[in-house]
Amino acid sequence: MSAAGAAGAVSGGRIDAHQHFWPWRDHPQDYAWMSEPLAALRRDVLPHDSLPLMQAGSIAQCLAVQARATPRETAWLLDLCATAPQIAGVIGWDDLRAPDLPQRLAAWRAHPQGERLKGLRHQVQDEADVPAFIASPEVNRGLRAVQDAGLVYSLLVRHGQMAGVPAWAAQHDRHWLVLDHLGKPPVGAAAGDPAWRPWEGHLRALAALPHVAAKLSGLATEATIAGDLPDSARSAMRRCWDIALDAFGAQRLMFGSDWPVLSLATSYADNLALFSDWTSRLSAAEQSALWQGTARRVYGLSGLS
Template sequence: MSSPHSLRLDAHQHFWRYDAAAYPWIGRDMSGLRQDFSPDDLRPLLDAGGFDGCIAVQARACTGETDQLLQLAQYYPWIRAVVGWVDLCARDLEPSLERWAQAPVLRGFRHQLQDESSPADFMQKPEFQRGLATLQRRGLVYEVLVKARDLGAVTELCQQHDRHHLVLDHLGKPDVQAADLKAWARQLAPLAALPHVNCKLSGLITEAHWQDWQSAQLTPYLHVALELFGPERLMFGSDWPVCLLASDYSATCTLLDSLTSTLGPTQQAAIWGGTACRIYNINGATQ
């Protein structure tokens, strides 16, 4: 388990230069996201929260996104890891990965599986299966982004690929507005039983009603995740700037404080950075 002296990291956030065509998922009801978000915007928030750094995660499906995040990480060394995008189904996957072989900060990849017409079918495509096996063989993390209804398919996928760490984003996006806690917990339990699967405590606020969510509505989901995964496989992520749809950065952190304040120092350190350091192979030294 992680040391109490681990780095304190925000394990999930995004940067972008806003362009409507490049970010079709930013809908008309997300006007607050239709602007640029840079490391210079995030750093004061990290400082106020006592964070040593962050992990930058892709937000659009193109290799240019990966290159841009890696460039940012060169200029801002507190971006401790990058989770980029690559076409896992491509025949030239190996050469694409080789192109980034000299970028050690690139620790994993993600695809917006939730945007596929049938995420369950997509995950079982032979091309995707081969691509994921390639990532695992290279020691690269893969992050799974789906909604709760596809957790069964995710469990099957993760059972098939156990050679390296896999990470579930946003607690599998439970349907908070429908108050489906018990159904989501039943779906999540078989996945959490797989020791190589980890989970980000992120993105929960924006699954609730943005303007009138309450902590008491959300903390039961955090407690279920803690019970099923344990702190050594959980990590905090703000999902900034997406979290701004429903909350400021500080309130996003405070929500998780309500969970971790009941834990011991070592368990707290795991969730607030130790797990992320271990999963993404981040050196624990501050800089």
């Protein structure tokens, strides 16, 4: 099936709410986070690379999520949409601290593919002082502008950085916030590790906020980047999904692969099989929400085809 054919058959289809694409050869300097252990990612990754994987797994559409902190990332991802109709929406980047952010957002909307811009994200996990970042008046002003523009903001933090995030999120309830990768729980830690308890507490505090949703994504690479996902990690991932389901309910959770970063730990097909097996015990309504309904509602994708 061609990309155009895939797009023509996606109405109501499953959505992968978290994929990345990047022009690494043209801009390697933009990807400093691809350290030596992640060297396998240092290649161009484009929508036609994931399309066969999506088709084989009955995934109709995806969300393209920023991977670099530069405005040209947003422009590049929106440009991709013109030739990759399987991209249902873009989660781009812009500087939350920019005083002219509302004008910048309006300019993105005027892009030929501007209707595909569904949200913004910043790699808060890479900030040297996360509490100072989220307390910044400029950042908070910018986040209000993002929500006033009807755009979703993605929260990217690690489990050890979550302490102040629920209180921060509570201040920004004008539109959806989405927690990426469930806050990167300590999947590689033993079941009795003390790191689990604060992660779960912070996750439940976020779940208590009705404007916060979360992605069931990115957990495999928190366990390993050796390309062989151990059984202990698979069990830990299921436990994380169980906790998230109990806290959020299916109506505020969505599937995401985190491909191609996922490929450092396991294959796209293996991840789908693991997630499908976990969802098999759920009701049809819950499965529909996890695979597509939540993403369509949160990101406003219902009008896309």
